[in-house]
Amino acid sequence: MADLRVLVVDDEPAVAAGHAEYVRRVPGFALAGVVGTVQAAVAVLSRERVDLVLLDLNLPDGHGLDIVRGIRGAGRPIDILPITAVREVDLVRAALTFGVVGYLLKPFTFADLRERLEAYARFRAGLAGATSASQSGVDAAFRELRRPASGGVLPKGLARDVMDAVIAALTRTQPAALSASEVADAVGTSRVTARRYLQYLADEGRVTRSQRLGGSGRPEVTFAWRP
Template sequence: MDDLRVLIIDDEDVAVTGHSEYVRRVPGFAVAGTASTTQEALRFLAGTRVDLVLLDLNLPDGHGLDIARALRAGGHPADVMAITAAREIELVRAAVSLGGVGYLLKPFTFADLRDRLEAYRRYREGLAAADAASQSGVDSVFRELRRPVLATDNAPKGLVGSVLDRVIGVLRAGGPEGLSASEVGGEVDVSRVTARRYLQYLADSGRADRGQRLGGSGRPEVTYTWSGP
């Protein structure tokens, strides 16, 4: 599949720059363009192929959902992911009713957006691979969009979100052979016991797989491999 082309719509220059940098860091995505108003966005969409719109809802010349409505009315195939500080349930419901594929609240981290973009890409790949729809196939495709994202900012009691982020990063880069608690602890600069608590949490939440390998003493050593989205 070619890179998915993303239009970023936000009236704050800092946000546009940050979102663009985030998108470029995720493999399989490219920034198609940016816009700061509804009219600018609609002109861009009328003449350029876009797969996904990252949409701020508060724009100077209208509401972001007006763009989503115009897309649907005009039959434009671009999907929409709201990225906003707006927390009103009515807006969430409206975004869902317009076929939104995500609703990400500001402020957010790179990991927050990356996980949602990766889930969206799996969703698109599932659609592209299907010759015809079956119920199980449809369920599988939509499951990718609705898969819970690990909320590292709300880590369980006793775990620190920033450390959990670093542990996840080490596991992601660790490869299929897996890493031990000692190895992860060395990378994150925490003790083996502390690293094991984070790794066990990830395994218990379905984001890491446990395995075994022979340690230096010949005894089995528990390893962990990243399995989350």
Template sequence: MTVRVLVVEDEEHAARAHAEYVDRVPGFALAGVVRSAGEAARHLKSDPAVDLLLLDLHLPDGHGLGLLQKLRSAGVLCDVIAVTSARDVDVVRAAVAQGVVLYLLKPFTFSMFRDKLDQYAAYRAELAATTGDVAQTEVDRMLGTLRSRGSSAPLPKGMSRETLDQVVAALRSTDRGLSASEVAATVGSSRVTARRYLEHLADAGSVDRTPRYGGSGRPEVEYRWK
């Protein structure tokens, strides 16, 4: 069964990217994109068949967890993945307490995003395959699907998650393509190092490679966040 997803994100570029990501993951379909807590509440009232919220926590008309609390009080029981830059441990604790099933920190790659949705799909598949009363082992198996794969796929040897996040942030901060030299200057690395991370992102399907013409010599490759 297809999972219908509502993206709740106020930043236009991020909202568009998250919507495109949803469309690229098999088994998921975009139910809509809203830019505020109020819009989210109205959408869910008119479309109660939404299965999953991709919820930014910093919204222009209130905190995402405040929205979630109101939705739960109104009987809206769709699942929630927090998609946010909020790293405060108290916010994470409050999110878990209010039933957020997964927590994805910005910035992230498409492969990291897909990994979270795959975890959620595995959880729903376990639920669908289980009927009646459950034993402890079945409960453990169902909840384990949300945690067993880790936060993202392992990186190639010699690459760090921190540097990858910096490269992703540099690409997502602009609508134009960046060269390896430009990314290197932004993140404070060598051109060779920046190019290695950019090629990793391109191979993962998160960025597009295009030649940049101008000047003499061979064209430079530029990388643009999808």
């Protein structure tokens, strides 16, 4: 099967570039383009073969769902995966009515997106070449696509809700760096616990480590979210 072609739509250039790099790192996927507006997305979709759109919903010249309406209105077989900070339930429901293949909230890690892309590829592979479908085949395809995300495989002892809180604390203050103690205060955990999560994110390449002078004059390790 040919590589699945992905269009990245996000109006923040650094964020869009990061998403594009993630796509390049997942086998079986190729980048169809990177754009930051509704108008630019429509232009690419009109001239390029695109299988999947990674779509931010808040764009400077319209709403991401405007792109989806255009795709559905034209009857084009293009799938949509919103990648957004939009958490309003009404908008989530609106996206679901358009048949999106997932909904990924920012911030996230490479493992989060890779998991969804790989599930999407398995979904497409399960339907490829079929002229008719059995109920069991349809059920299997949708199970693959709708399988609850693990959010990446965390090491034993790390909890997803705490990890999300640590990431949220770092992204709220970026580009400023935080110490383990400052993250612990923001999240409501011990310094030792916060340090374990920060170390994991650093090892995964999602945060950078640096040093600053602490109150005692000793260097203090700090962590900053890597956009």
